[in-house]
Structure formats: structure tokens, C-alpha cells
Amino acid sequence: MNRALITGISGQDGSYLAELLLAKGYEVHGLIRRASTFNTYRIEHIYQDPHDPGARLFLYYGDLANLEQLANIIYNVRPDEVYHLGAQSHVKVSFEMPEYTGDITGLGTARILEAIRRSGVRTRFYQASSSEMFGDAPAPQNERTSLQPRSPYAAAKVYAHWITVTYRESYGIFASSGILFNHESPRRGETFVTRKITRAVAAVLAGRQNRLFLGNLDAKRDWGYAPEYVEAIWKILQQDRADDFVIGTGETHSVRDFLEEAFAYVGLDWREYVTADPRYFRPLDIPVLRADASKANHEFGWEPRVSFGELVRIMVDHDVARLGLEPPGEGRKVLEEKRFGWHRWNAQTPAALESNLEAVW
């Protein structure tokens, strides 16, 4: 049985990846942070009691700030694959907490790599690199595009990206980076722009909200559907040799396009609800990101199946249903039609059957 360690297992990508790996028969170990409130809601539906002799999911308290602890976990778990997804991942927050972001998002990667090296455990390592690293570089961006970061988050990711290459070339560690463009889902953090919009659409429909405060509506992003991206993450570590891969749809849309698509889907005009608020503008923003993912397509056949319009509908349907309203249903239909085999798996577990709504999204 393959054994994987996931940092950031409680985040959007970590939760989908844990599901994917469990479905593939892996034993999955995850790092979580101690908090005074529950922060494991995204993995509740796959949680297994460690006393259960058949349990294949194990969680450990830890923090990316602590090398010794990371080294102990890696030494004791002895994973075949390490998926390093943990990070302070919010770009706007990184302007407010640049030192912390550098420590966790940047140095956190060095700590994990050093923990692998010191423990002597032979394992494959995945680094969650980001399209933010491209910054101002002209679109479309691919593996050969120059890195021109425009935020403390992006600068930290550039460090993490290059330290991954450095450990690969210095110590022969199988260390690969996925340079992923924005990917979204019903599990996306509530303060990222897509989820902020789809939650607002639902709240307006439910009569709970009549204003949505946003920043730069002109920014263009290459938005894809997160479960497809964790499939790519897994594939990247299954290649014969360690390498770096860009993952994205190749399409770009503005925040304004997202608003238009999301509000119009439920018959609303976004202009009646959206107000600009300077607090959501960044000191620097990236005007346009658009992926050229031809290398991943060529090397392991990855291509997105969920379109921009379908992604918006999946997210709006989820957030509308979450407030107890009947959603239009086109997003749900997309999920039924394009069903990901591993994703169905969780709907068949007893926990999911007890009807945790999040589980089926």
C-alpha cells in the first residue's frame, strides 16, 4: 500500500487530494494545525477513527514553522510521497503579513525538504508552486516563462519553487513542482474572490445580503475546477523523473466576467449589488494570467473537462443549496455527467451517506 503525507490536508486542495489518494488505496497521513475551533470541516466526511483496524487516514498536529517536528513526522511515517500543499495562501493577506508569509509559504518548503534530507527517507516530493510567480510576465505563461513576482506571497513561492529545484539537483531528491493557475470549487476559502461572489449570490437570493464589496474587477485569471487539478498533482509525482509542470485551462476571464456569469445564472444583475471598496485593492495586482499547459498535456495527457461557465454554476448551486434554497441545478448536472470516479467514492462512504452536504461537492 502506498503511503502519502499531505501538508495542508485541511485546505481546499488537501481535502480533495486526500479523497483521491484514499480512493486509489493509499494510506494517507495529514498535518493539521491546532486551533481553538474546528478547522477540519473539509475532511470530516473522510475522517476515520484511528482505532479502527482498517483506518487509512491519520492526522498529526504540526506547523510548517517547526523543522524538528516535521522531521519527526517524516521519519516516523516514512511516506512514499509527500504532497506539500500547506501555505499562507492569500495574496492580499501576504501584503499585511509579509514576514509570516515568507516564513510559512517560503521557508516552510525548505523545512520539509530539509526534513526529508535529514531523515534519509526515500520519498517523492511535490511543491505547490503558483501562477502568481509569473506576475507581470506576458500571457500565456508556461514552464519557460520568467518569474516576475508582484506580492510577498509570490516572492515566497518563488523561493519555495527554486529551493525545490535546488534540492532536486543537489541531493537527487525526486522533487517536482506543479505551477498551478487559480482553481476553485465549493470548498474554496470564503475570502477568495470566486467564493466571495458565489456566496453573495446565494445570500442575495435568500434575502440575507444586498451589497457585495469588491476590489479590482479588471483582473483576469485562468480559473479551473479544483478536483481536476489534484488529479494533475498526483500525476506529476507518478512521472519517471522529477520535473515542473504548468496546470491551467488556457482561458482567461475577468472578475467582472465571473460576476456577470454568477449573478445572471440566477436571474440577477450584478451591477445592482456590487460596490467598490478600496480595502480590497492590492498595492500591486497582476493584470492577466493565462496558462499554457501543453507540457502536462503532452507528457501525461492532462486537460481540463469543466469549463468556466460550468465551474461558476457548480459553485453557485452549492452555495444556494447550502442556504436551504433550491438551486437552478445546472452545476449539479455537470457534476453528475462528468463525475470523477474517485469523487463518487466519498458519496458511498457511510459518513457521506449520513448526508454531509459538503461531501458530495
Ligand code: NAP
Ligand atoms: P488553502 O485552502 O488556503 O489551504 C492551505 C492549507 O495550509 C490549510 O490546510 C492550512 O491549514 C495550511 N496551513 C497554513 N498555514 C500553515 C502552517 N503554518 N502550518 C501548517 N499548515 C498550514 O489553499 P489551497 O487553495 O488548498 O492551495 C493549496 C496549495 O496550493 C497552497 O500552497 C497554495 O498556496 C497553492 N496554490 C493554490 C492555488 C489555488 O488556486 N487554489 C493555485 C496555485 C497554488 P488551516 O486549514 O489550519 O488554515
Ligand code: F7E
Ligand atoms: O483574487 C481580485 C484580486 O484572492 C483574484 C490563491 O489561491 O490564486 C489565488 O490568488 C483576483 C485578484 O486569488 C476582490 O485583486 C477583486 O486580482 O481570488 P483571489 P489570487 O490572488 O489570484 C493563486 C494562483 C494562488 O496561488 C493563491 O494561493 O480578484 N479581487 N475583488 C478580489 N480578490 C479578493 N480575494 N477579494 C475581493 O474582494
